[in-house]
Amino acid sequence: MKKYEFLEHTADAKFRAYGKSLEEAFSNAAEAMASIIFEEGKVEPKLNKAIQAEGEDLKSLLVKFLGEFIYLLDAEGFAFSRVASLTINKTAGGYRLAAIAKGDKYSDKYEILGDVKAVTYNDMEIREEKGRAWVQVVVDI
Secondary structure, eight states: OOSEEEEOOSSSEEEEEEESSHHHHHHHHHHHHHHHHBOTTOSOOOEEEEEEEEESSHHHHHHHHHHHHHHHHHHHOEEEEEEEEEEEEEETTEEEEEEEEEEEEOOTTSOBOOOOOEEEEEEEEEEEETTEEEEEEEEEO
16 A cells, blocks of 8 residues: 555645555654655654644544644754654544654755645545545645
């Protein structure tokens, strides 16, 4: 099963990420977004970064989760490589996500290919069936 694919979009970047579970689809969405910024597979997974997000529904959870990677690069210079672990739990108020991301401190050795400004709700879809899930995301570049 492929992790993700990019879809046609007129102005922004649109992708669909797949997984055997919602957690895997969310993780692969983070990798798809990272591949817009850095060359795939080039960022070394040297550092761990704990990520937490909450949302009233799965769409808001996905927006907040992916938004954390934009924040971490801008504010802390964290270049994302991959998600080491991710759990999504239903709560009384919606959903809670906890993840461990692997990456490295941004430096000259990592060329920035593009800039992701924001994650949008535009054309967002989340599908979960028995044994497979996918998420569709448009990011503002």
